[in-house]
Every structure is written in C-alpha cells, then in structure tokens.
Amino acid sequence: MSDIWAVVPAAGSGSRMAQSQSKQYLPLYGRSLLDWSVAALLIYRELRSCVVALPEADLSCEQPGFLKDARVRLCAGGASRAESVAAGVAALPAGDEDWVLVHDAARPCLAREELEALIKAVTDSGVGGLLATPVTDTLKRAGKNDRVSATLDRETIWSAQTPQMFRVGELRTALRQAQATGVTVTDEASAMEAAGFPVQLVRGAASNLKVTYGPDMQLAAFWLKELYPQLTDPAGRQT
Numbered sequence: 251m252s253d254i255w256a257v258v259p260a261a262g263s264g265s266r267m268a269q270s271q272s273k274q275y276l277p278l279y280g281r282s283l284l285d286w287s288v289a290a291l292l293i294y295r296e297l298r299s300c301v302v303a304l305p306e307a308d309l310s311c312e313q314p315g316f317l318k319d320a321r322v323r324l325c326a327g328g329a330s331r332a333e334s335v336a337a338g339v340a341a342l343p344a345g346d347e348d349w350v351l352v353h354d355a356a357r358p359c360l361a362r363e364e365l366e367a368l369i370k371a372v373t374d375s376g377v378g379g380l381l382a383t384p385v386t387d388t389l390k391r392a393g394k395n396d397r398v399s400a401t402l403d404r405e406t407i408w409s410a411q412t413p414q415m416f417r418v419g420e421l422r423t424a425l426r427q428a429q430a431t432g433v434t435v436t437d438e439a440s441a442m443e444a445a446g447f448p449v450q451l452v453r454g455a456a457s458n459l460k461v462t463y464g465p466d467m468q469l470a471a472f473w474l475k476e477l478y479p480q481l482t483d484p485a486g487r488q489t
C-alpha cells in the first residue's frame with residue numbers, strides 16, 4: 251500500500267498582490283491563506299505528513315496555527331515555484347512508489363470533496379493527475395497589437411488547479427529533467443507531461459481559486475464562508 255504525502259510551496263512573495271506582507275501570510279477569518287491551505291490537506295486523516303516550503307528567512311519565525319501540527323514539516327523554498335516544490339519533495343521521507351499531493355499556499359478554498367475525488371481517481375487508476383475545470387469563456391488567441399488571430403476550440407481546454415498528485419519517484423525524475431533541459435514548468439503536471447508520463451484531469455470546482463490579485467481575497471472570503479461556516483463564524487471560530 252502506497253502512502254500519501256503532501257508538499258505546499260509557500261516561498262513566493264505575492265508580487266501581483268502588491269501588499270507589504272507576502273501573499274501566503276495574508277489573513278482571512280483569523281488564519282493566513284497558508285494556514286487554510288495546509289488545513290485543507292490535513293483534513294485527509296491518512297496523509298502521512300506535509301512539507302511546507304517557506305522563504306528561508308521565515309524558517310526561524312514562530313509558526314502559528316496548523317503549521318504547528320505534528321504532521322507538518324518546514325523546509326526552505328527556492329527562487330521559483332518549481333524549485334520550492336523540488337525542495338519539498340526532496341525533504342519527504344517517502345518511497346518512489348508513494349504518492350505526493352502538491353498544493354499551492356495560495357489556494358485556501360480547497361474542499362474536502364475535491365481533495366477526496368482527486369485521491370480516489372488517482373489511486374483507483376494508478377495514473378497521476380490534477381484538479382482542473384473546463385473553461386467556460388470563449389478563448390481568443392492574441393496577435394499583433396491585441397488583434398484577434400484565432401478563436402480556440404474551448405471543448406478541449408481546462409484550467410489547471412492544485413492539488414496535483416503524482417508518484418514521488420516519477421515526480422522527482424520529471425522535476426530533475428525539467429531543470430536539466432531548462433524547460434519552464436509552472437506546475438508539476440507540465441513537468442510530468444514533458445517527461446512523457448500520463449496525466450489525468452479530475453474535475454474540480456471554481457471555488458478552488460488561486461489568490462493572485464487583490465480582489466481575489468474577497469472571492470476567497472466568500473468561498474471559505476460557504477465551505478467552512480463554523481470556522482468563519484466569529485462566534486464559533488477556533489484558532
């Protein structure tokens with residue numbers, strides 16, 4: 251039986267949020283985005299442990315909330331998301347056949363149902379995969395001076411989310427190859443695809459948004475209230 255582990259890349263600075271505090275530490279209902287994102291993974295009782303990749307300078311700081319959980323370990327992240335993920339995967343005491351869930355610190359609104367759907371789809375089939383949603387907008391390819399050069403067939407286009415779940419050994423190989431060949435990977439799936447591994451899409455939900463720009467905080471607040479009414483109610487909130 252393969253164990254399931256997690257890595258949370260949280261070593262970015264959130265430059266697009268344009269706030270003095272790094273994005274992963276911004277608070278919603280008394281918890282940081284990072285804390286919500288880690289908590290959403292720890293809901294899965296069989297998770298062996300979760301490595302959180304933080305900016306190196308933050309490792310010596312006192313950690314609040316779920317980062318103090320016995321299943322959470324910290325490591326230093328890198329200069330890119332892919333480097334932070336690679337550092338987190340390297341820090342896992344996991345076997346090659348084990349599974350690892352990689353989940354962005356910037357996605358605090360992951361629901362238990364979607365996490366369980368991903369784990370079930372991947373462990374039932376043995377094929378790694380990711381949560382994703384089919385796009386709903388009509389898609390245009392931009393040409394010179396923002397003139398439309400084509401309309402794309404949206405039937406085949408999905409937006410990638412996290413968590414993404416792969417065999418530890420295969421992900422290590424894929425990340426190493428991407429680094430060696432200089433391929434830019436913005437998620438684990440693209441490293442796996444480039445290395446020739448099959449990747450499946452598992453239908454997720456729009457609520458699992460990535461907080462990227464300022465107004466995304468309001469959307470995340472809305473979805474957290476929907477998903478966790480008790481934890482977001484000031485009267486019943488636990489810290």
Ligand code: CTP
Nearest residue numbers: 259260261262263264265266329330334355356
């Ligand atoms: N991340 C990381 N290490 C980096 C860069 C990003 O661990 N060197 C993490 C972020 O902390 C975030 C996730 O990767 O949880 C997704 O990245 P993104 O949303 O782009 O966050 P930032 O890089 O922090 O934001 P920005 O690109 O706006 O600077």
Ligand code: MG
Nearest residue numbers: 262263264331
């Ligand atoms: Mg970034």
